[in-house]
Amino acid sequence: MAIFEYAPAPETTKAAIREQYGLFIDGKWTAPRTGQYFDTVNPATEEPLARIAYAGEEDVERAVRAARKAYDKYWRKMRPADRAKYIYRIARAITERSRELAVLETMDGGKPIKESRDFDVPLSAAHFFYYAGWADKLEWAMRAGEEPKPIGVAGQIVPWNFPLLMAAWKLAPALACGNTIVLKPAETTPLTALALAQIAAEVDLPPGVLNVVTGDGGTGAALVGHEDVDKIAFTGSTEVGKAIQRSTAGTGKRLTLELGGKAAHIVFADAPMNQAIEGVVNGIYFNQGHVCCAGSRLLVEESAHEEIVVRLTDRIQTLRLGNPLDKNTDVGAINSKMQLDKIKELVGSGVDEGATLVQQSCVLPERGYFFPASFFTNVQQSHRIAREEIFGPVLSILTFRTPEEAVEKANNTPYGLSAGIWTDKGSKNMYIAQYLRAGVVWCNTFNQFDPSSPFGGYRESGFGREGGVHGLREYLAH
Amino acid sequence: MSVTVDAVMLETRAGSLAKRSIKTTTKVAGIRLAIQCMDLTTLEGKDSEGRVRSLCAKALHPAPHLPDVPSVAAVCIYPNLVPVAKEALRGTSVKVASVATAFPSGLSSMEVRLADTLSAIAAGADEIDMVIDRGAFLAGHYREVYDEIVAVKSACGPVHLKVILETGELGSYDAVRRASDLALEAGADFIKTSTGKVGTNATFPVAVTMCEAIRDYARRTGRRVGLKVAGGVRTTKQAMTYLVIMKETLGESWLTPDLFRIGASSLLDDLLMQYEKELTGHYASRDYFPMD
Numbered sequence: 001m002a003i004f005e006y007a008p009a010p011e012t013t014k015a016a017i018r019e020q021y022g023l024f025i026d027g028k029w030t031a032p033r034t035g036q037y038f039d040t041v042n043p044a045t046e047e048p049l050a051r052i053a054y055a056g057e058e059d060v061e062r063a064v065r066a067a068r069k070a071y072d073k074y075w076r077k078m079r080p081a082d083r084a085k086y087i088y089r090i091a092r093a094i095t096e097r098s099r100e101l102a103v104l105e106t107m108d109g110g111k112p113i114k115e116s117r118d119f120d121v122p123l124s125a126a127h128f129f130y131y132a133g134w135a136d137k138l139e140w141a142m143r144a145g146e147e148p149k150p151i152g153v154a155g156q157i158v159p160w161n162f163p164l165l166m167a168a169w170k171l172a173p174a175l176a177c178g179n180t181i182v183l184k185p186a187e188t189t190p191l192t193a194l195a196l197a198q199i200a201a202e203v204d205l206p207p208g209v210l211n212v213v214t215g216d217g218g219t220g221a222a223l224v225g226h227e228d229v230d231k232i233a234f235t236g237s238t239e240v241g242k243a244i245q246r247s248t249a250g251t252g253k254r255l256t257l258e259l260g261g262k263a264a265h266i267v268f269a270d271a272p273m274n275q276a277i278e279g280v281v282n283g284i285y286f287n288q289g290h291v292c293c294a295g296s297r298l299l300v301e302e303s304a305h306e307e308i309v310v311r312l313t314d315r316i317q318t319l320r321l322g323n324p325l326d327k328n329t330d331v332g333a334i335n336s337k338m339q340l341d342k343i344k345e346l347v348g349s350g351v352d353e354g355a356t357l358v359q360q361s362c363v364l365p366e367r368g369y370f371f372p373a374s375f376f377t378n379v380q381q382s383h384r385i386a387r388e389e390i391f392g393p394v395l396s397i398l399t400f401r402t403p404e405e406a407v408e409k410a411n412n413t414p415y416g417l418s419a420g421i422w423t424d425k426g427s428k429n430m431y432i433a434q435y436l437r438a439g440v441v442w443c444n445t446f447n448q449f450d451p452s453s454p455f456g457g458y459r460e461s462g463f464g465r466e467g468g469v470h471g472l473r474e475y476l477a478h
Numbered sequence: 479m480s481v482t483v484d485a486v487m488l489e490t491r492a493g494s495l496a497k498r499s500i501k502t503t504t505k506v507a508g509i510r511l512a513i514q515c516m517d518l519t520t521l522e523g524k525d526s527e528g529r530v531r532s533l534c535a536k537a538l539h540p541a542p543h544l545p546d547v548p549s550v551a552a553v554c555i556y557p558n559l560v561p562v563a564k565e566a567l568r569g570t571s572v573k574v575a576s577v578a579t580a581f582p583s584g585l586s587s588m589e590v591r592l593a594d595t596l597s598a599i600a601a602g603a604d605e606i607d608m609v610i611d612r613g614a615f616l617a618g619h620y621r622e623v624y625d626e627i628v629a630v631k632s633a634c635g636p637v638h639l640k641v642i643l644e645t646g647e648l649g650s651y652d653a654v655r656r657a658s659d660l661a662l663e664a665g666a667d668f669i670k671t672s673t674g675k676v677g678t679n680a681t682f683p684v685a686v687t688m689c690e691a692i693r694d695y696a697r698r699t700g701r702r703v704g705l706k707v708a709g710g711v712r713t714t715k716q717a718m719t720y721l722v723i724m725k726e727t728l729g730e731s732w733l734t735p736d737l738f739r740i741g742a743s744s745l746l747d748d749l750l751m752q753y754e755k756e757l758t759g760h761y762a763s764r765d766y767f768p769m770d
C-alpha cells in the first residue's frame with residue numbers, strides 16, 4: 001500500500017472548443033469549398049474534440065490570394081515599428097491566454113500539461129516577443145550593402161509534435177520581416193493554430209496577413225504547388241521534405257526544411273552521472289519522444305554501460321504515465337493511432353533483430369494511445385532501431401570505447417539535427433562538439449531552446465535555420 | 479573519488495520535483511508523514527527547562543483538538559537539556575535527539591567533541607546530531623573528517639548518529655556530494671543538511687544531491703542510510719517537496735521516521751493549519767493552535 005501516492009491533479013482551466021471550425025481566410029472564418037470536414041481526436045481518450053474544415057485546392061487558392069492582397073495592400077508598406085506592434089500584441093495575447101492554450105494543446109496532441117504549460121506556450125510567446133523587437137531593426141540582420149526586403153507570401157506547414165510552438169517559430173520571423181502567411185497545421189493537431197487565428201483576429205491583424213488552412217497532406221501539397229507562393233517553410237518528416245524539395249525545384253520558391261533526426265547522446269564515464277541520466281530521460285521521454293531533436297541514440301562509454309543501464313532501469317520506473325491533463329504526468333499520450341502503430345512496429349523489429357527491451361512497468365490506461373517509456377540494450381549500429389527515427393519514447397543504447405569512436409558512431413547517420421555530450425571535463429566537451437555534424441550540440445544539458453538561438457539541421461535533417469538572426473534571413477529577400 | 483554533480487541540471491531536476499502537485503488525500507497523508515518524521519527543534523541560547531518541557535508536550539500531542547494527529551519523531555535540543563526532555567517524554571514514542579560535538583561550529587578539540595557526545599548519551603539521548611569540521615573538509619583533510627565521524631560513531635555505540643554536513647558552508651554541490659560520501663562510508667545512520675545557524679540551510683537541490691549519494695551507496699553496499707533536512711523548512715509546501723524528493727529519488731520505503739527526518743520548529747504550526755484546512759475546508763486562526 002502506497003503511503004504517499006499522488007492523488008489526481010487535473011488542470012481545471014477550461015478551454016473553449018467550438019463544435020466546428022471553418023478556415024481562417026482574409027480575416028474571416030469561412031466554410032471550405034470542399035464542403036468536407038474531419039474530426040480532430042483527443043489521443044488520450046480517443047474522443048473527437050471538434051470538426052475541422054478540409055481545405056482543398058480552391059480553398060488554398062483563396063487563402064493565397066488573400067495573403068497576396070494583404071501583402072500588397074498593407075503589410076509590405078506598413079512602417080516596421082507598426083508591424084512590431086501587432087506582433088507584440090500576439091505575444092501578449094498568448095501570455096494572457098497561456099493556461100487555455102496549454103489545455104488545448106494537451107487535449108489535442110496528448111502531451112503532458114506540465115510541458116505545454118512550462119515549455120510550449122511560454123516559448124511560443126517568447127518567439128513573438130523576440131521577433132517583434134527585430135521588425136524595425138532588420139538592417140542589422142543584413143550583410144553590408146544589403147537592404148532588408150520581405151519575400152512575399154510564405155506557405156508554412158507545421159507538424160503535430162509542437163503545434164503551437166512550431167507555428168510561432170515560423171510566423172514570428174515571417175511577420176517581422178513583412179511577409180504574409182498561409183499556415184497549414186497538422187491534420188491531428190489543428191486546434192492551437194486555429195486559436196492563434198482567433199488571436200490574430202482579436203488583435204486586429206489586417207485581414208489576410210495570416211490565413212490558416214486545415215487539412216491533410218493533400219492540402220499541404222496544394223500549398224506547396226501554388227505558383228503565387230514565394231517561400232515554403234516545412235517542419236516534418238524527411239520523406240515529405242524530400243517530396244517538397246522535388247516539387248519546388250526550379251520554381252524559384254525559397255525553401256527551408258526542418259526534418260527528422262536520430263540524435264546521438266554521448267555519455268562519458270566521467271559524466272556527472274545522476275544528472276546525465278536526467279538529461280538522457282529528458283532527451284528521449286520529453287513529449288513521448290515526439291521530438292525531431294530527441295536524443296534517441298544513447299552512446300555510452302563501455303566502462304560505464306552497466307552502471308547507466310542500472311540507473312536508467314530504475315529511473316524510468318518513476319516516470320508517471322497517464323492522463324496528459326494531470327499536472328503530475330511525465331509521459332502523456334502518443335499523438336495518434338498511426339504513430340502508435342509505427343512505434344510498435346519498430347520496437348518489434350528491435351526485438352526481432354536481437355536487442356534487449358527494457359520498459360517501465362505500469363498499467364496503460366484502457367482508452368487512448370499510450371506506450372511505456374522504453375529502451376533497448378545490445379543494440380548494433382546496423383539495427384533499424386539504431387538508424388530509423390522512431391519518434392516515440394524508445395531509446396537505443398550503444399557503446400563506444402574511445403572519444404574517436406564516439407564521434408564516428410555519432411556521425412554515422414543520414415541525419416544531423418542535434419547531439420548531446422555528457423562529461424565533467426570541459427575541454428573534452430568542446431573537443432567532441434566540434435566534430436559532431438549536427439545543427440545543435442548540447443553539452444551537459446539537453447533540449448535547451450531560446451528564441452535568440454538558431455535551430456536547424458545538417459543533411460537529411462534539412463536546411464535553413466529558425467530562431468535568432470539566422471531565422472530572419474530565411475524570410476528576407478537577398 | 480565521488481561522482482561529480484552538474485549544478486544546472488541538478489537545479490532543473492529539483493525545480494521540476496518542486497512542481498509536483500500535491501492535493502487532497504496526498505496532502506493529508508503528506509502532512510501526517512511530515513509530522514511523524516519531524517525532529518521538533520529548539521536550539522537557542524535562551525532555551526530553558528520550561529521551554530523544553532513545553533516543546534515536549536507539543537511534540538507528544540501537537541494539536542489535541544484535531545483527531546489522529548501523530549506525535550513527532552523526536553525533539554532536538556542542546557545536551558544539557560536532555561535530562562529534562564527525557565523526563566518529560568518518558569514512556570512515549572518520542573525520541574530525544576541532542577546536538578553534540580561542539581555544535582554548531584565543531585571547532586573544538588577532538589577530546590572536547592567526544593566528551594560532549596558522551597555526556598549527551600550519558601544523559602539519555604537516543605540520537606546524536608554531530609557536526610563535521612568544515613574547516614578541515616574545505617582544507618582538503620578528508621581523512622581527518624572521516625576519522626572524526628568514525629570516532630563519534632564508535633562513541634555512540636547503538637545510539638543513532640546523524641552527521642550534519644552544514645552544506646551552506648561547503649560552497650558547491652560537488653563538495654556536498656563528497657561530504658555525503660565521506661559520512662556514508664564512515665558509518666553515519668543519517669546525513670543531515672544543516673545546523674540552521676548559517677545563512678543557507680536546506681535547499682531542494684542539496685537534498686536531491688544527498689539523496690543521490692544515499693541511493694548510490696545503498697545500491698553498492700545494501701545499507702540504507704537516512705536523510706535529515708533542517709533549517710529554513712517553514713511551510714507545508716516545502717515539506718511536501720522534500721517528501722516528493724525522497725519518494726522519487728529513494729523510493730517510498732524511505733518515507734519513514736527511521737530514514738527521513740525534518741528538523742524544524744515553526745513548520746509544525748503550518749502543517750497543523752493546513753491539516754485542519756484539508757479536513758474542514760477552511761483555515762483556522764493561529765490562535766487555535768497551542769504555541770510551543
